[in-house]
C-alpha cells in the first residue's frame with residue numbers, strides 16, 4: 001500500500017555524530033564453549049579477559065532447578081518447520097496452537113461478544129489491537145501472586161497500534177472509516193481506546209486454556225487513561241507542564257506500547273515506541289515557537305515531529321518548516337474540540353510562557369518505560385523518566401545480585417539510534433522479590449539512577465557513557481543547551497549524540513541470557529546503512545551493507561535482514577562501564593553469499609530476516625527470536641525460532657571489505673560461532689501480513705503465549721467490503737470468532753505429550 005508518511009518508519013537521527021572507523025586492531029583471541037543442553041553453558045576464558053559478569057556452576061544449577069528438567073534434557077528436539085506463505089500458524093508436529101485472546105474480546109461481564117463487522121463499540125472494556133510484548137503474572141487460588149501457578153495467571157499485553165492506510169483504523173469501522181479531516185468522534189473514540197495495554201486473566205481447565213472474560217483482575221489502560229504519573233528525574237520539571245498538569249506531575253494515557261519487561265519485584269514494564277507521529281502541529285508552529293534555534297523545535301525535530309520529516313500528501317516532495325505536521329490518525333481534528341481530542345495537537349497556541357494553557361509540551365510526556373502493577377488496577381501507572389525518553393522497545397534486567405545495583409537494558413528503535421542501560425542507585429535487596437507494595441518498590445529502584453548509552457569499538461570491546469549534565473560533552477553541546485539533568489533524560493537522543501554513541505541498525509528487543517548474564521539485542525534492519533554514507537557507513541557492530549532481491553527484481557539495500565548482537569559486561573557486572581561484544585547471528589537467506597551476507601551460515605531451516613522480539617525462557621533457557629519483516633516476505637511470512645546460543649567470543653573476527661568512493665573501506669566485526677542445525681531452528685511461521693511478537697510462559701515451560709500482530713496489514717481500505725480480498729482472514733479461518741476481518745491475537749502453544757515447549 002502507499003502511504004505518504006509511514007509512522008513506523010521513523011528516521012530522525014541526522015546528527016553528524018560519526019560511527020566507528022575501520023581501523024584494524026588486534027584483539028585477544030578467546031573461545032567460549034557451549035557444551036549443549038539446558039543449564040550447561042560453560043565458559044572458558046583465555047587471554048586475561050576476566051570473569052564473566054555472571055557465570056559459573058551455581059548459575060547452571062539454578063537454571064536446571066528452575067526448569068525442573070534434568071540438565072541433559074534434550075532441547076530443540078522438534079523438527080524445524082518450513083518457511084510458509086499460508087494464512088495460518090504453522091508449528092512443529094506434536095504441538096498444538098490455540099487462539100485465546102483477540103482484538104475486541106470482552107474483558108468485563110455484560111460486554112457483548114465481538115461481532116467483528118465494524119459495528120462493535122466499548123473498546124475500553126475489550127482487548128485492544130496489535131498485541132505486542134506480553135508478560136505472565138502467576139495467580140494462586142488465594143487470588144495472590146504466585147511464582148509456581150501453572151494453570152492460572154494474568155497476561156499483561158501491549159496493544160501497540162492499529163492497521164491503517166490513511167488515518168483510519170479501517171477494520172474497526174463498518175465502511176472502513178474516514179480518511180479525510182475532520183474525523184468523526186465515534187471513530188476516534190474507538191481508535192484511542194484500542195491503544196494501550198490490557199491485563200486479562202487466563203486459566204487452564206483440563207489442559208485447555210481460555211481467558212476469564214468477567215475476571216475482576218481484568219483491566220485496560222488506553223491512550224487517554226487519566227492520572228498516569230510522571231515519575232523520576234523529570235517529575236515536575238518545566239518540560240512537563242501542560243494544560244492537563246500545570247505542575248508537570250501527570251499525563252493522560254500510554255501510547256504505541258511495543259516491547260515489555262518484568263521487574264524483579266513482580267510488576268509490568270511497557271515501552272512507548274512510535275508515539276511522536278500521533279501528535280499534530282499546525283502550519284507555522286515552527287515559527288510560533290521561535291524558529292529552528294528554539295530548544296523545543298530542536299527537540300521535536302530530533303524526535304521525528306517536524307513537518308520537514310513528512311512529504312506533501314500525494315507527492316514525493318518534502319514539506320517545509322512552515323507546513324503543518326500531520327498526525328497518524330487525525331484524532332486532534334474532531335470538531336467538538338473536547339480536551340481529549342485537543343490534546344493531540346501540540347502546537348503552541350496558548351498565551352502562557354510556561355505551556356500551562358496548551359499542549360506544546362505534551363510530547364515530553366510520552367516516550368518512556370511505564371511501570372504498572374498487573375495485579376492491582378487501582379495503582380496508578382508510572383512513567384519512569386530516569387530511564388530516558390526515546391522509542392522504547394523492551395526493558396531487560398541484568399541478573400539481580402544482592403548488594404549490587406540493578407541494570408535495565410533498552411533499545412531505541414529508529415534507524416541509527418542507540419542502545420542504553422539504566423543503573424539503579426539503590427542496591428538489590430532480596431526481600432524486594434516479594435514486596436508488600438510492588439509499585440512503590442518500583443519507585444525506589446527506577447526513579448533514581450544513571451542512564452548510559454553504548455559505544456561499540458572496532459576491537460570487540462565497548463563502553464557505557466553516562467548521560468550526565470556534568471559531562472562536558474553534554475554541558476557544552478553546541479547543538480542543544482541542556483538546562484538540567486531532566487532535560488538530558490527527556491532529550492536522551494540529543495545527549496547521546498553529544499557523547500558520540502554508536503548508531504545502530506534499529507535496536508528492537510533485548511533479553512538477558514539467564515545462564516550467564518550476557519545480554520542480547522535484536523537489530524532489526526537498516527536501509528540507511530550505506531558504504532558512502534557520511535553519517536551511517538558500516539561499522540564494527542553494524543558491519544553489513546549489501547543488496548537483497550525481493551520478488552525477483554526489487555532491490556533492498558543497507559542491512560535488510562538485521563542481526564542479533566550480544567554483550568558481556570566486564571567484572572563490575574550490572575554497574576560495569578565496559579563490556580565485550582560480538583554478533584550472535586546475522587539474519588540472511590540461506591542462499592545468500594556466505595562470506596559477506598550469510599555470515600552465520602544459516603540453513604533453510606534457520607534463515608530469518610528482521611529479528612525483533614527476543615525472549616529468553618526462564619524455564620528452559622531457550623532464546624526465542626521473533627521476526628517483523630518486509631524483506632523475506634516474498635518467500636515466507638514472519639516467524640519465530642528457538643535458539644540455544646553460546647557465549648560472547650565463541651566465534652571469530654571477520655574483516656569485511658567495501659569499495660567506497662574514497663577508497664577501500666575495511667570493517668572488523670566479530671561473528672559468533674555459527675549456530676548449527678541443533679542450536680537454532682524455526683519453530684513457528686505466522687499467517688499472512690502478521691508479525692510475531694511477545695512471548696511469555698507458565699513457570700514449568702509447558703505452555704507459551706505468543707502474539708500474532710496485524711495479520712492482513714497490507715489489505716487495502718478500499719477492499720473493506722470484500723473479505724475475499726483481505727490479505728488475511730486469520731483467526732476466523734482458524735475457527736476463532738465471528739466475521740472475516742483479520743484480528744491481532746494471543747495464541748497458546750502446548751505440547752501434545754505434555755512436555756516443555758521447545759523440547
Ligand code: FEO
Pocket residue numbers: 160258259273393413508612
Ligand atoms: Fe514496535 Fe520496533 O517494534
Ligand code: CA
Pocket residue numbers: 548549550551589631632
Ligand atoms: Ca530476497
Ligand code: CA
Pocket residue numbers: 258259393508509612613628693
Ligand atoms: Ca518490536
Ligand code: CA
Pocket residue numbers: 508524612628
Ligand atoms: Ca519491528
